[in-house]
Amino acid sequence: MALKLEVLQVGGWKPFSLVDVVGKITFTVWACGCNLKCPFCHNWKQAEWQDCMGWEPLMFENELEQAKEFVDMVHLTGGEPTLQPKLVKEVAKISKSKGVPFSLNTNCTTPFALKLIEIADHVATDIKVPFSELSGLPYRTSEVFWRNFLNCMNKLASMKIPVELRIPVAKGLTMKYLDTIRDIVEKFEPNRVTLVINPLVTEPLTDPRNKEWCSKYCYKEGHLSKEEESLWKEFAERLGVKYKIKRWID
Ligand code: SF4
Numbered sequence: 152m153a154l155k156l157e158v159l160q161v162g163g164w165k166p167f168s169l170v171d172v173v174g175k176i177t178f179t180v181w182a183c184g185c186n187l188k189c190p191f192c193h194n195w196k197q198a199e200w201q202d203c204m205g206w207e208p209l210m211f212e213n214e215l216e217q218a219k220e221f222v223d224m225v226h227l228t229g230g231e232p233t234l235q236p237k238l239v240k241e242v243a244k245i246s247k248s249k250g251v252p253f254s255l256n257t258n259c260t261t262p263f264a265l266k267l268i269e270i271a272d273h274v275a276t277d278i279k280v281p282f283s284e285l286s287g288l289p290y291r292t293s294e295v296f297w298r299n300f301l302n303c304m305n306k307l308a309s310m311k312i313p314v315e316l317r318i319p320v321a322k323g324l325t326m327k328y329l330d331t332i333r334d335i336v337e338k339f340e341p342n343r344v345t346l347v348i349n350p351l352v353t354e355p356l357t358d359p360r361n362k363e364w365c366s367k368y369c370y371k372e373g374h375l376s377k378e379e380e381s382l383w384k385e386f387a388e389r390l391g392v393k394y395k396i397k398r399w400i401d
Contacts, residue, residue, distance in 0.1 A: 159206035159238040160184065162197035162230065166218040172254060172275060172315060173345050173395050177226035178218050180211070182238055185231040187258055187296070188287030189279070190361035191319065191351045191369060198230050206238060212245050219249045224273060228256035233263040243270045259303035260286075260296040268307055275315035276303075278335055280328040285319060287361070301335075308338035317347040320375065320383075321368040329386060341391040348383045348396040350375045356399050373400030 162181035171179045185198035196202050215225065225246040232239050232255060243253040252272035257264045259276045268274050279285035282300070283293035307314060316336060318325065325332075336344060352373055353365035375383065380396050387394035 159235050159241075160200065160203040161206050161238070162194070162203055164211065164214070166214055167221065168226070171226050171228065171256075172224065172273070173347055175223040175226075175254075176221065177224055177254065178215055178222045178251070179226045179228060180242055182227060182229040182232040182235055184234045185229055185258070186234060186261055187231070188360070189285060189319075190287045190359065190364035191285070191321070191353075192287075192360045193357035194230065195360035206241070208241055208245060211242070212249075215245065215249050215251065219251050222251060224252040224254045226254040226256060226275075228275075231258050231261065233257050233261045233267050236263050236267060239267045240270065257303075258300070259307070260299045262299065264299070264303050265306055268303065268310070271312065273313050273315070274307055275317060276307075277317045277319055278332050279319055280325060280331050284324065285321065304335050304338055311343070313343050313345070314339060315345045315347060317349050320348060320350045320370075320379075322351070322370055324368055326379070326382070333386075333390065336390050336392065339392075344390075344392040346387050346390070346392050346394040348375070348387070348394065350397060350399070352399050370399075374398040 160183035162183055164180040166178050168177045168179045171177045181197055183197050183200050183203040192198055227242045246253040254273035255271040256275040282297045283290050286293050318332060351369040353359050353369035353371055356373055359365045383396055
């Protein structure tokens with residue numbers, strides 16, 4: 152599945168971001184392409200290789216040199232970066248050469264993710280449940296990818312790096328799968344985990360891939376209800392992990 156592109160493709164980068172990793176200032180790079188079809192995806196154009204540009208390592212290196220004193224980590228996100236393993240390796244190598252930790256945001260469903268997480272100092276991933284519904288894939292394909300994801304979680308849990316486990320919350324759906332989420336989070340040492348409860352939102356806050364799906368499962372109000380927030384708070388506190396419940400509108 153790794154793509155042999157003549158030129159690696161990115162959507163761009165931003166030298167300073169406060170919103171991509173909880174509590175961190177990141178130099179964020181967006182990779183193009185994705186193997187999933189999440190209906191709530193707001194980066195779907197880049198995920199489908201639109202609005203992309205060729206990767207310019209020298210330009211990235213120069214900009215990182217100027218920004219490195221002010222950022223906590225380089226965060227490579229997407230799209231799904233592991234579809235372009237060479238890009239992941241190059242971004243990691245340049246970041247580390249500048250003394251900046253490398254953070255990889257991966258959906259952890261590709262076979263390459265298993266190896267590539269080994270070079271990351273921090274990993275962020277979504278726990279998408281129910282996976283077939285949230286990945287937008289036909290059931291049989293989603294079954295294979297879900298197995299890859301669980302393997303990736305097992306490997307990640309055996310590593311000693313910090314992780315950000317993000318839970319995209321679909322209205323009326325995700326709360327039914329708390330046991331599945333708990334089983335995954337419990338694989339990790341609690342002090343290594345930041346849990347991000349992320350209510351899915353729709354227009355006009357974002358431009359999701361499938362607006363009809365979002366009209367049913369996304370939070371037009373931009374946040375969970377007070378009752379839902381309390382339940383997630385209790386859930387995270389029982390697991391003993393750091394957590395953040397996102398509110399897109401207060
Ligand atoms: S994994 Fe991320 S980038 Fe890929 S389709 Fe889903 S939300 Fe979009």
